[in-house]
Amino acid sequence: MFGLIGHLTSLEHAQSVAKELGYPEYADRGLDFWCSAPPQIVDTIEVTSITGQKIQGKYVESCFLPEMLANRRIKAATRKVINAMAHAQKNGIDITALGGFSSIIFENFNLEKLKQIRNVTLEFKRFTTGNTHTAYVICRQVEQAAEKLGIELSKATVAVCGATGDIGSAICRWLSAKTSVKELLLIARDRERLNALQSELGRGQILDLEAALPQADIVVWVASMPKGVEINGEVLKKPCLLIDGGYPKNMETKVRHPEIHVLKGGIVEHSLDIDWKIMKIVNMDVPGRQLFACFAESMLLEFEKIYTNFSWGRNQITVEKMEEIGKISVKHGFRPLMLSPGEI
Ligand code: NDP
Numbered sequence: 001m002f003g004l005i006g007h008l009t010s011l012e013h014a015q016s017v018a019k020e021l022g023y024p025e026y027a028d029r030g031l032d033f034w035c036s037a038p039p040q041i042v043d044t045i046e047v048t049s050i051t052g053q054k055i056q057g058k059y060v061e062s063c064f065l066p067e068m069l070a071n072r073r074i075k076a077a078t079r080k081v082i083n084a085m086a087h088a089q090k091n092g093i094d095i096t097a098l099g100g101f102s103s104i105i106f107e108n109f110n111l112e113k114l115k116q117i118r119n120v121t122l123e124f125k126r127f128t129t130g131n132t133h134t135a136y137v138i139c140r141q142v143e144q145a146a147e148k149l150g151i152e153l154s155k156a157t158v159a160v161c162g163a164t165g166d167i168g169s170a171i172c173r174w175l176s177a178k179t180s181v182k183e184l185l186l187i188a189r190d191r192e193r194l195n196a197l198q199s200e201l202g203r204g205q206i207l208d209l210e211a212a213l214p215q216a217d218i219v220v221w222v223a224s225m226p227k228g229v230e231i232n233g234e235v236l237k238k239p240c241l242l243i244d245g246g247y248p249k250n251m252e253t254k255v256r257h258p259e260i261h262v263l264k265g266g267i268v269e270h271s272l273d274i275d276w277k278i279m280k281i282v283n284m285d286v287p288g289r290q291l292f293a294c295f296a297e298s299m300l301l302e303f304e305k306i307y308t309n310f311s312w313g314r315n316q317i318t319v320e321k322m323e324e325i326g327k328i329s330v331k332h333g334f335r336p337l338m339l340s341p342g343e344i
Pocket of ligand 1 (some may be wrong): 099101187190
């Protein structure tokens with residue numbers, strides 16, 4: 001059985017869906033209440049592959065909210081993640097994806113050392129960050145959407161915001177090794193890590209966001225921001241493709257311009273309907289078929305009976321592993337979300 005550990009995007013979002021989620025008493029309560037809420041399995045799932053194979057899974061709501069980080073409720077945030085992991089393991093789930101901020105909190109606060117959660121000894125091989133599949137999907141979105149929009153990669157400048165992150169660095173590796181992208185702009189805050197990435201890639205220009213945006217034909221957002229930044233469409237090139245892979249979204253753009261194309265990044269569409277309610281709660285456009293690529297990774301590992309932490313640690317995702325998970329993704333009927341005809 002596969003599992004998904006997820007969370008909502010804000011306190012406001014949590015309050016508005018508390019009833020549907022099974023926490024009706026939290027609908028009008030503040031952050032303190034969410035800080036004390038235990039993890040809960042709120043959805044059972046059945047997925048059918050295009051091969052005909054069927055698998056079952058469970059969705060574990062961790063009750064983490066990005067405001068916990070913004071308000072320095074670090075202890076609550078870390079407890080949410082490890083308690084949700086222990087809950088998944090106690091419920092017999094073989095492979096569970098750590099969605100959204102769960103894997104970021106796990107890494108940033110070094111939760112690997114907290115193995116014993118009451119009577120549960122966490123077995124980390126039962127968990128995957130899902131970041132290999134997410135990075136693969138975003139790279140395919142860059143390639144496919146660029147082609148649709150007539151942006152030639154060999155003449156294009158691609159800016160990656162969050163380039164030194166787990167997903168961002170994997171995207172940079174793929175774009176360098178497998179595409180003819182003309183120029184790569186690397187954006188993050190920590191200069192040392194940017195320098196290390198630049199020497200690993202043997203290419204890429206380190207720039208801050210303000211300098212990078214006006215130069216980019218394609219902008220990929222994979223920064224771990226608890227709240228999105230506002231973009232001024234005036235400064236962007238026309239045409240420009242913006243792929244927002246963050247959860248919550250990294251970018252708050254109200255830009256309405258026929259030549260600025262915004263694509264939800266790291267989202268896959270399944271060929272068949274999935275029997276679940278959770279994607280409606282997180283406001284997916286087509287909740288029966290669309291989902292986060294990291295969640296799909298645990299489904300893929302379950303389909304293939306690969307019970308190991310396929311994606312783990314930081315900045316270790318190789319192009320080979322992305323190709324491997326990409327093949328499995330196609331085999332079972334998942335495809336990267338594309339721009340709809342109205343968005344082109
Ligand atoms: P990491 O923590 O590994 O990396 C985050 C990156 O963002 C780093 O390069 C960091 O560098 C940079 N960053 C953080 N804050 C800022 C800022 N204010 N300005 C510029 N750069 C910034 O995160 P992941 O790679 O694991 O995840 C990235 C995003 O993808 C997250 O939003 C996550 O929720 C989302 N995600 C989406 C999935 C999906 O299925 N669609 C699956 C998993 C994750 P520095 O700190 O030096 O600035």
